[in-house]
Amino acid sequence: MKLYESETDKGLKPTGVYVRSGTTSAPASEDAIRMMIKMTDGDSFEANRSLVQELTFNRLDEELKKRGLEFTEVQMKNLGILSSDDIYTNMGLLVSDQCKHSxxxxxxxxxxxxxxxxxxxxxxxxxxxxxxxxxxxxxxxxxxxxxxxxxxxxxxxxxxxxxxxxxxxxxxxxxxxxxxxxxxxxxxxxxxxxxxxxxxxxxxxxxxxxxxxxxxxxxxxxxxxxxxxxxxxxxxxxxxxxxxxxxxxxxxxxxxxxxxxxxxxNTHAQQLSVEDQKYLQILRLFENQKEITRSDVEEALGIGTTHAINMLKEMLYKDLISKVGNGRLTRYMAK
Missing domain, CATH: 3.30.565.60 (Heat Shock Protein 90)
Structure with missing residues (x-):
C-alpha cells in the first residue's frame, strides 16, 4: 500500500491523499489520514505545531493568577504551549482564547x-x-x-x-x-x-x-x-x-x-412502570406549566371529560399527582 498526492496537470484525480492497493487507488478518508499520521508521527497532537500562530491567553492567565501560578515564557514551554523554537503548539491553541473546538x-x-x-x-x-x-x-x-x-x-x-x-x-x-x-x-x-x-x-x-x-x-x-x-x-x-x-x-x-x-x-425523574406509561403524556404537561386542569388533559389526549376524570383519579390514587382546590377551581400538580 502506498500514499501519494495526485497531480492535476497530468489529467489524474484532483489533488488529495489516496490509498493505493495493487493496481487501484481510492481517496483516503479524513479518519484514515488521521490514523496514518498517528502511525508515522505518533499520537502527539498536543506537541504538533499549531496552524494558528496569532494566539492570546487572557483567560488562561486569569485562571492561573487566581491560583497563584506564574505564566511566563518559561512556564509556557514547560506546559508545552510553546515549543523550544518558540512556535505555538496545538496544546497552545487548545488553551488559548482562539480555541477552535466548541x-x-x-x-x-x-x-x-x-x-x-x-x-x-x-x-x-x-x-x-x-x-x-x-x-x-x-x-x-x-x-x-x-x-x-x-x-x-x-x-x-x-x-x-x-x-x-x-x-x-x-x-x-x-x-x-x-x-x-x-x-x-x-x-x-x-x-x-x-x-x-x-x-x-x-x-x-x-x-x-x-x-x-x-x-x-x-x-x-x-x-x-x-x-x-x-x-x-x-x-x-x-x-x-x-x-x-x-x-x-x-x-x-x-x-x-x-x-x-x-x-x-435525573434523581427526581419519575420512574414509571410499563403499566403506568399511559400517564406519560399527562405528566409531560408539567414540563411547561406548574399546574394543569382536566381540560388540559382532554385537549392533550383528545379524550372526553369522563375519561379524563378517571385518568386523573387513577393518577391521584397512584400518588403521581396531587389535587389543589375543588369544583371548577380544581387543579393538579406533579408530585
Missing part, C-alpha cells in the same frame, strides 16, 4: 430529541467553555425540597460533583484531532455528555471503571492537575458513581469507536 448544548422537551427547548454553542477558551457549560447546566438543574419534621433539605436533580467530573473528563480526555464538538444533551430524565475519541487504544471500559487511566492529552491533564481542577488521574468515573450511591438510578458509561458517553440520570 461545546454544543441542547435542552430537549421530554425524553427524546423531537422538540428543542433551547440550544447554544459554547466557544472560546476551553476554560470559558467549561465555566459556561457548568453554569448552563446549573441553571436547568432543578431543586427538590424534602421535609423531615421541621428540617428542610434541598436536593438537586443532578449531583453537582457528578456534573463537574463528567464535564472535566469530557474536556481533558477527548480526542482533539477530531474537529467536531463535544455534545451536552439535557432531557427531562437524564443529562448526556458525549466526547469524541472514546477511550485510548488498549484501555477497555471495564478497566476505566476499575480506575485505570491513560490520559490522551497528557499536557492538558497535567495543566488541569496543577490548576487543581482534577485531583488525580483515574478518579473521575468512581467519583461520579459515588454521587449516586444508594439511589434507585445509576449513571451509565458507554464507549464505542470514536466516542464516549456519560449518562447522568
Amino acid at each position: 461545546i454544543k448544548f441542547a435542552i430537549f422537551q421530554g425524553t427524546d430529541k423531537l422538540v428543542f427547548k433551547d440550544r447554544k454553542e459554547l466557544t472560546g477558551s476551553i476554560f470559558v467553555q467549561l465555566t459556561d457549560a457548568y453554569k448552563t447546566i446549573d441553571f436547568y438543574n432543578g431543586t427538590k425540597a424534602t421535609f423531615h419534621d421541621l428540617l428542610r433539605t434541598d436536593e438537586r436533580d443532578y449531583p453537582e460533583d457528578a456534573i463537574r467530573e463528567a464535564l472535566l473528563n469530557a474536556i481533558v480526555h477527548r480526542d482533539y484531532s477530531f474537529s467536531g464538538s463535544t455534545f451536552i444533551n439535557l432531557y427531562s430524565d437524564r443529562l448526556e455528555i458525549i466526547s469524541l475519541g472514546g477511550l485510548v487504544s488498549g484501555l477497555s471500559l471495564e478497566a476505566a471503571m476499575m480506575g485505570a487511566s491513560q490520559p490522551r492529552n497528557e499536557k492538558l491533564a497535567s495543566l488541569f492537575y496543577r490548576m487543581k481542577l482534577i485531583e488525580a488521574y483515574g478518579t473521575g468515573i468512581s467519583k461520579i458513581i459515588s454521587c449516586y450511591k444508594g439511589l434507585s438510578v445509576q449513571p451509565k458509561f458507554e464507549n464505542v469507536e470514536g466516542a464516549f458517553r456519560v449518562i447522568l440520570p
Whole structure:
C-alpha cells in the first residue's frame, strides 16, 4: 500500500491523499489520514505545531493568577504551549482564547430529541467553555425540597460533583484531532455528555471503571492537575458513581469507536412502570406549566371529560399527582 498526492496537470484525480492497493487507488478518508499520521508521527497532537500562530491567553492567565501560578515564557514551554523554537503548539491553541473546538448544548422537551427547548454553542477558551457549560447546566438543574419534621433539605436533580467530573473528563480526555464538538444533551430524565475519541487504544471500559487511566492529552491533564481542577488521574468515573450511591438510578458509561458517553440520570425523574406509561403524556404537561386542569388533559389526549376524570383519579390514587382546590377551581400538580 502506498500514499501519494495526485497531480492535476497530468489529467489524474484532483489533488488529495489516496490509498493505493495493487493496481487501484481510492481517496483516503479524513479518519484514515488521521490514523496514518498517528502511525508515522505518533499520537502527539498536543506537541504538533499549531496552524494558528496569532494566539492570546487572557483567560488562561486569569485562571492561573487566581491560583497563584506564574505564566511566563518559561512556564509556557514547560506546559508545552510553546515549543523550544518558540512556535505555538496545538496544546497552545487548545488553551488559548482562539480555541477552535466548541461545546454544543441542547435542552430537549421530554425524553427524546423531537422538540428543542433551547440550544447554544459554547466557544472560546476551553476554560470559558467549561465555566459556561457548568453554569448552563446549573441553571436547568432543578431543586427538590424534602421535609423531615421541621428540617428542610434541598436536593438537586443532578449531583453537582457528578456534573463537574463528567464535564472535566469530557474536556481533558477527548480526542482533539477530531474537529467536531463535544455534545451536552439535557432531557427531562437524564443529562448526556458525549466526547469524541472514546477511550485510548488498549484501555477497555471495564478497566476505566476499575480506575485505570491513560490520559490522551497528557499536557492538558497535567495543566488541569496543577490548576487543581482534577485531583488525580483515574478518579473521575468512581467519583461520579459515588454521587449516586444508594439511589434507585445509576449513571451509565458507554464507549464505542470514536466516542464516549456519560449518562447522568435525573434523581427526581419519575420512574414509571410499563403499566403506568399511559400517564406519560399527562405528566409531560408539567414540563411547561406548574399546574394543569382536566381540560388540559382532554385537549392533550383528545379524550372526553369522563375519561379524563378517571385518568386523573387513577393518577391521584397512584400518588403521581396531587389535587389543589375543588369544583371548577380544581387543579393538579406533579408530585
